[in-house]
Amino acid sequence: MKKLIVMDHPLVKHKMGYLKDERTETKQFRELVNEISMMMAYEATKDMMLKEVDIKTPLQDTVVQQRDYKNPVIVPILRAGLGMVDGMLQVIPTAKVGHIGLYRDEETLEPVEYYCKLPVDISERELIVVDPMLATGGSAKAAIQFLKDRNVSRIKLVCILGCPEGVEAIHEAHPDVDVYLAQMDPKLNDHGYILPGLGDAGDRLFGTK
Numbered sequence: 001m002k003k004l005i006v007m008d009h010p011l012v013k014h015k016m017g018y019l020k021d022e023r024t025e026t027k028q029f030r031e032l033v034n035e036i037s038m039m040m041a042y043e044a045t046k047d048m049m050l051k052e053v054d055i056k057t058p059l060q061d062t063v064v065q066q067r068d069y070k071n072p073v074i075v076p077i078l079r080a081g082l083g084m085v086d087g088m089l090q091v092i093p094t095a096k097v098g099h100i101g102l103y104r105d106e107e108t109l110e111p112v113e114y115y116c117k118l119p120v121d122i123s124e125r126e127l128i129v130v131d132p133m134l135a136t137g138g139s140a141k142a143a144i145q146f147l148k149d150r151n152v153s154r155i156k157l158v159c160i161l162g163c164p165e166g167v168e169a170i171h172e173a174h175p176d177v178d179v180y181l182a183q184m185d186p187k188l189n190d191h192g193y194i195l196p197g198l199g200d201a202g203d204r205l206f207g208t209k
């Protein structure tokens, strides 16, 4: 069941190089996240179910294929996940967008949900949870659990840069959730940052550093 898909495309590799480069400024960083997210949306929807539909072309009757289920829901984990939404929507323009925000309780160290707004029929849709970095996996693991608590059963996790520790954490807690990465880096440092990584994705996206 545990599935990890790491993108293997020269354009993704090329864009990842610029994304990681410390000289890349906020505007270009944002554009790169957008472009990589588009390519990841393409990859993450490859198994989308289709049904046959009868239509007429201007010349004759024919059968075409169309999506079989309700639109998926893109769920960015606040705040860095927001940077991936536009790119995903360019490929899946009819998708809904939900939001989830978590913080870590300083005493218990447990993730606490501080914001969650989702479509009402969420349990009938596939969810694509997005967050650029899969580091310790703590936030994604908790966000996925909070979503499962709302009766969602079909969830994918799409992150741009990951590391083995993060993938392992998700696979252990949620073996049913397919993990998509644009690239995998070798390790985490003692502060939970991916190495070589790209620094703080939220700060680089929003120019807060």
Ligand code: URA
Pocket: 080, 133, 135, 192, 193, 194, 195, 197, 198, 199, 200, 201, 202
């Ligand atoms: N979050 C980030 O923004 N960067 C990391 O390297 C790890 C977590």
